[in-house]
Amino acid sequence: MKNIFLVCGSGASSGFMAAKMRKAAKKKGEEVTVKAASESQLDNVIDQIDYLLIGPHLAYKEDEIKEKTRGKNVKVAIIPQIIYGSLDGEKALDLVLSLEESE
Numbered sequence: 001m002k003n004i005f006l007v008c009g010s011g012a013s014s015g016f017m018a019a020k021m022r023k024a025a026k027k028k029g030e031e032v033t034v035k036a037a038s039e040s041q042l043d044n045v046i047d048q049i050d051y052l053l054i055g056p057h058l059a060y061k062e063d064e065i066k067e068k069t070r071g072k073n074v075k076v077a078i079i080p081q082i083i084y085g086s087l088d089g090e091k092a093l094d095l096v097l098s099l100e101e102s103e
Contacts, residue, residue, distance in 0.1 A: 004096055005045055006036040007065070008055035017079070020089025030093065042068055049074055051096050056081040075099040
């Protein structure tokens with residue numbers, strides 16, 4: 001089971017993306033949990049996640065966010081704007097799977 005957490009400013013847009021990712025995972029037969037919330041919620045879930053995807057509009061906070069994951073076994077990536085903007089759950093899931101392969 002892969003535990004994925006998406007962060008954005010308020011948690012609204014990432015909520016739509018999370019739903020699309022869950023649907024894509026079901027289609028592919030991938031076992032995942034995908035949750036979305038605002039970046040302020042990260043501290044509450046950091047010990048329960050494997051992957052952290054950052055909305056492109058928070059790219060400027062990447063270093064600060066990665067600092068929170070230091071020492072944890074969490075893979076972090078920024079969702080490209082083209083994927084985020086089109087709410088392409090399949091491509092976002094592929095991003096997670098590519099992080100897994102780069103272990």
